[in-house]
Amino acid sequence: MALSNNNSKRAVLGTGALALAGLVSMPLQAADAEQIIRDRCLACHTESGDSAAPTFSRISEQRKTPEGWQMTLNRMIHLRDLEISAEEKRVLIKYLSDKQGLAPSEAAPYRYLLEQDTNLVEAGADQHLVETCARCHSEARSGLQRRAKDEWKMLVDFHMAQFPGIELHAGSRDRPWYQIATTQTVDTLFEKYPLVTEEWNNWKKADKADVMGRWRVTGYIPEKGEFDAWMSTAKTGDGRYDLTLEGHYADGTVLSGTGKATVYTGYEWRASVTIDDVKMRQVMALDANGQMEGRMFLATEREIGGALNAVKDQGMGQLVAVQPSYLRSGESAELTLIGAGLKGDIDLGEGVTVEKIVARGDDRITLVAKATGAEGPRTIKVGKAINNAALNVYSTLARVDVTPANAVTRIGGAGSEMEKVRATYRAVGYSAGADGKPGTDDDLRLGYMPASWSILPADEVAEHDKDHLYAGQINAAGIFVPGDAGPNPERKMSANNVGRLKVVATVNDGASKVDGEGSMLVAVPDFVRRVLD
Template identity: 75%
Template structure:
């Protein structure tokens, strides 16, 4: 298993989001981007093919995400002396991602890295790839690339030339690492992640939907809570949009924002917005029909502080897109808010669920007082002709609570130094026992995110002896953990710093009982090699 929260390894993939967020002032045509390559890259690369279909050595044998191409261009800039204006860099990323990107199916299972949701343990990586690649990279890092087998071999050679101590690292010095990587690993990668795939061929031929228009958005901002909003994307040039966001948090507080977005490869949405004075980033993927967007929004200065984000296009049809909260305890009246568009007609919350009172009603937001009876299970919510399947979970008793993320890395910092603290945001997910009545099985019914109180305790006896829970940091009421200060602490044994190993405890009230769930946290030292690139 590999914990993918590693700032030094993920920084390059996450940096430059501002450059990906639609700030190109004027559109650059494909032939203009190709001319930039001819003018700036052919000192090292060569061109073949025709004028209509040029091919550039090394460049044309790869496909990558927008972030992947930005990393490549930044590496050429910092290591090879490539000189580009900011606008030229953005134009190149746009062109390369559009023409040599990844199909939607090729990013499935790895989008957490694009969305910067990296407090995640990867446990599906092949052992051979874990030993040759995964000891330095997350699986998503190489799985979000496509190359010819020869290009994968060249990548091994690049590592040996650029990082000659690679063979002296753990899992390398006890074997013939270069021979294994060059022969076996490169061949394996060439088969798993080849340049030519049917998925990419199909996506190139597919018609792409313009993402301009009005979108019904739901999401979560740590410290603020769940929200619903209308997002408008006004097209400024091909693939570029001005974006506005207007809505409400669950507590009724207004949400307002505006910014810009760029769409890469026909479906990769990248936006930079200022929401209520805070700079935020959106990373989402559109479905193949261009009618929905799914992804994550996070604070630009703290990618760890973010939450899920989804959007449904307003097509003039009635739609229920979310129910907040997504659960209802049988026998207890509770407020539910139905989020959607063109919500007209009778309200039906499913079998055994009664609307006792409509508290407020608009075409896009309805709040009701509801009460449930009957069996546990998922209910389809309807408003007139609009329906959302499995939108509401009815339960009788909370059986368990999962803490998400289950594992996280935070980092001490601040205290007058140049490296800020790296925080973490937690949420609690509730489950009932399901049909078999046994918690912790496949029959468990997921209820959704639930409000919780947060605390920490030492992870083990050593952490308890060192009083890690006293010095390593603390939670606020919103579930955001802030680690301790950097530097020596004279109160600790041998004046150690404020790192520690903690167990995160979420306590959820359910009727007259309380249910706890636990997660794991490592409070680490600063990441001294974290880079911030344009």
């Protein structure tokens, strides 16, 4: 797989999925965590309460995701000279995430950050927090933690002590930033993200789903495409599992992999897997119905990845996906039904007929189908299988959206220590829906569609500067590779290869073609990231 050769040396501090997933078997257990805190942390923190329910100053007044606790420990190591083994660190992250984590509903609005979906523009954030915090942080950085009010206040003081120039930043120096931050900002953060919540109290008492067993997995890997597989998990410790993956890509190529996973807080799945010799990370959330949703991406390059879904085998017929998820009315096309226990008659919904069975098994059926009738989703049935998939019938492709709509890549390489930061694009097709007007809420989302890719200058200035000739290239799989770092003598004033581009997806729809556009900023290297040997 070509993906394995890029960014082999780049790692990101604080992106917890990189370190939280690849776990070794550990003799220490979560029960040892409190003693680790006593041995490693009480030089600065204090303990109170009885031995059965101890509390630790500053620590017990916070709740965070696994990635949040990992970042805290990293900061203690790098800024406070904490000495702690990798094994002890993993035990603490598991213990703190389980005991002082976030409920599923609390983390849900901000899963894009946990899943390392870096090319997303946040919308609807609190305007005050945008002005005081979002100059450096995403909204999700605040939203994925909970603190007592005094802890929010001390977080502001920490910023002042650690970054004394913060009041001189643009957006700060024209106002009494510290006064505002220690009053209005603290009040806003505590109101939105308090330590004690009904959601967390309820989650602590709730039954947790079991991940042991077999899972029907579907997903997408850039340059390889859609895939389906069986994932089997075997418990090795408290919330820790070995896993195997066996399946196929949409083109029939065999997929196989192995890895290790940890479940934090009763629902946060983190796994390190090697699929066809490529190291990848999985971040998913487990729900009460035995399903997981999230994202899988390259271990060395979080920008390159795709959606991941898993449905637990319940020992009964289950239909989990149809690939592709659309069928053009009046045309015949090949579809693959994916699930488990797919026995019995096949019904693709009103007006959709099965013309030919190409291959049939209990968990995968490939067939040729033809649709007629009105636009809209069809419910698929295979015998008595429980259905989690829909087939979208359409007559005309009305529009194509490019995802991500906005992306940032970064020049690099060319002998520099900073690797290039790429981006991966996909095209999503829509029909106009019942009202016949594209671009409205009534549009029918058809699903991801194959597209040809090209780049154009973003505007007249970008065209004048010939950004589309120097800033990078996009390949047939929709992966954008930015240009080399360093001065370019072919550009005006030997400028580097940054630029602003349009990314264009062209989808064939019968005899016509439909274009969609995304925005690309090719920026300078990300010097905040640390290059590790």
